[in-house]
Amino acid sequence: MIQLQNVTLTFPDGENRITAVDNVTLRGTNGTVTGITGPSGSGKSSILAVAATLLRPDSGGVLIGNSSDMTDAAQLSKHEATQLRRERIGIVFQQSNLLPALTAREQLQVMARLGGGTSRNKRAKIDARADELLDAVGLTEHAGKRTHQLSGGERQRVAIARGLVHEPEVLLVDEPTSALDQERGAKIMELISRLTRERDTATLLVTHDLAHRDTLDDLVTVLDGRITTPIAGRAPTR
Amino acid sequence: MRERKGIIVFVAWRELRFARGRFLLIGAVVALITLLVGFLSGLTGGLAAQNISSVLQLPGDRLVLQQPENGDPSYATSSLDEKKVTAWEQADGVESVTPIGIVQSRASASRIDDPTGVALYGLPQHAPGTQSNPLFDLAPVHDDQVGVSSGAADGLGVETGDTISITGTDFTVSVVGDDLWYSHTPVIALTPEAWSEASKRVGGTGEATVLAVTGNAEWETIGAATGTVAETPLASLTALEAFRSEIGSLGLMIAMLFGISALVVGAFFTVWTMQRASDMAVLKALGATTGSLVRDSLGQASIVLVAGIGVGLAGVIGLGTLAGQALPFIISPITTLAPAVVMAVLGLAGAAFALRSVTKADPLTALGSNR
Structure with a gap:
């Protein structure tokens, strides 16, 4: 689970400060995809950055985990936040942001090496899970291909698999369909929705494309840094 | 680990x-830069050896040269009369004084038509501190004998027992020794008496040109009182004009080459690391520590440097071996490994300079960045 509690984030603007996120409270529960939408500049990406511990809010909390293992990411040091991202948060970027030198399988395997001090057992575990996830996203045959040999949709699927390979509790997804056509975009959204359920991940997904809203369990609209309208996505029949 | x-x-x-x-x-x-630096170092070492290899064999704590009224002391013009020698012998703290004569001349042998330029050393037998000294191993016993360095023997085409002519006097080669040089001429050793005569015949004074002094004396005071200067063997090398000018210009070239190397290698790694900055930001966003990324960048630079330097070093040794047959070229740790280590250090310094783009890479740019 991830919960943003009364989060406020401001940026310097000359001698003043502008408020990018204004007292936002938002909850993403396990096994569900919570969409965050809004016009450009509304603050939805800032919310995602705070949730990803890439920005520290001026005030408020970012709670990650269940009640027995709850961490307030807003209180962590830079080093602790990096470790939290490495171990408990998965991120899927707007562009796939794959490393050009690595094959699809290696894009996933690198997650086991980010800390420099990961145990051999953990590396072996993630290496094995890489194949499982590539299979789950339908890319087993492309596992040995590098980024430039993959299509846009395939890259995004690799990025989704990378975001999940270390079994994070929270998956943060930033505009995953922005570079894809409608058909591929729909498949990616279905994939995220399916993997979120299968892996019981709390997924926050930023999008301004509501064509695929039926794949979202919840949807909130952000305007001027505030959540204005909590909208039900599709009926919670699953 | x-x-x-x-x-x-x-x-x-x-x-x-x-x-x-x-x-x-x-x-x-x-x-290529390693090859260039190594080759220049080997050549510099070879030229230096041709200048000073015999001087470095001179015994003593200090080498005393004449201090001219104007200018710097010089091996070529130094002349130390009996009065100066005696003054040094009687000075407090001085344990031994060995007068040595050095003059450049020509020698000829019947087998070779053209005379060969040589450095004539006047060396006494059994001077203090000269056991197992390759220069003093050449010192002949009799006035009609010479000890010939291998370079001189090769140049003159002579061996032990042959006769060579120096300034119109014939000498018998009593020994052929190590390859010793003085100011680009191979060494031939005579007795002090024979050397004195030879020196006079080529326009010299016949007096010793350098004193090898041992002891613990007030060097500067005695030097000032006797019109001489006492230098350590290494410091005395600046009194060799040919060495001073060569080593100055070649040393400057090597230093500039190292500077250029640092800039070129550093620039390469700077550009490469800057190009990786966006990947670094993504890895940081995913949870990579800055330390692991720094190790990654430096490790990558080290691999390239070690491979490049290794190839360059192999080239230096290969080409140097070939060049050594025609040029004064020395392959030794100081002309190969030392430049290689300097190259590695400069390259890593360049890579380290570029690390700022790694340490400063903002993981936030991975969100919404166009890659």
Whole structure:
């Protein structure tokens, strides 16, 4: 689970400060995809950055985990936040942001090496899970291909698999369909929705494309840094 | 320890394979610069040896030369009369004084038509501190004998028992010794008496030109009182004009080459690291520590440097061996490993300079960035 509690984030603007996120409270529960939408500049990406511990809010909390293992990411040091991202948060970027030198399988395997001090057992575990996830996203045959040999949709699927390979509790997804056509975009959204359920991940997904809203369990609209309208996505029949 | 370098062996190696053309180019530049620096070092070492190898064999704590009224002391013009020698012998703290004569002349042998330029040393037998000294091993017993360095023997085409002519006087070669040189001329040793006569015949005074002094004396005071200067053997090398001018210009070339190397290699790694900045931001956003990324970048630079320097070093040794047959070229740790280590240090310094783009890479840019 991830919960943003009364989060406020401001940026310097000359001698003043502008408020990018204004007292936002938002909850993403396990096994569900919570969409965050809004016009450009509304603050939805800032919310995602705070949730990803890439920005520290001026005030408020970012709670990650269940009640027995709850961490307030807003209180962590830079080093602790990096470790939290490495171990408990998965991120899927707007562009796939794959490393050009690595094959699809290696894009996933690198997650086991980010800390420099990961145990051999953990590396072996993630290496094995890489194949499982590539299979789950339908890319087993492309596992040995590098980024430039993959299509846009395939890259995004690799990025989704990378975001999940270390079994994070929270998956943060930033505009995953922005570079894809409608058909591929729909498949990616279905994939995220399916993997979120299968892996019981709390997924926050930023999008301004509501064509695929039926794949979202919840949807909130952000305007001027505030959540204005909590909208039900599709009926919670699953 | 193996666990700590996880990301190095993972990402760095794969980037090296992926961008092999780029890394081959960088490695080739490193190899060529290493070859250039190594070759110049070997040549400098060879030229230096041809200048000073015999001087470095002179015994004593200090070498005393005449201090001219104007200008700097010089091996070529130094002349120390009996009065100066006696003053040094009687000075407090001086344990032994060995007068030595050095003059350049020509020698000829019947087998070779043209005379050969040589350095004539007047060396006494059994001077203090000269046991197992390759220069003093040449010192002949009799006035009609000479000890010939291997370079002189080769130049004159003589061996032990042959006769050579120096300034119109014939001498018998009593021994052929090590390859010793003075100011680009091979060494021939005479007795002090024979040397004195030879010196006079080529326009010299016949007096010793340098004193090898042992002891613990007030060197400057005695020097000032006797119109001489006492230098350590190494410091005295500046009194060799040919060595001073050569080593000055070649040393400057090597220093500039090292400077250029640092700039070129540093620039390569700076550009390469800057190009990786966006990948670094992504890795940081995913949870990579700055330390692991720094190790990754430095590890990658080290691999390229070691490979490039290794190839360059092999070239230095290979070409140097060939060149050594025609040029004064020395292959030794100081002319090969020392430049290689300096190159590695400068290259890593360049890579370290570029690390700012790694440490400062903002993981936030990975969100919404256009890559």
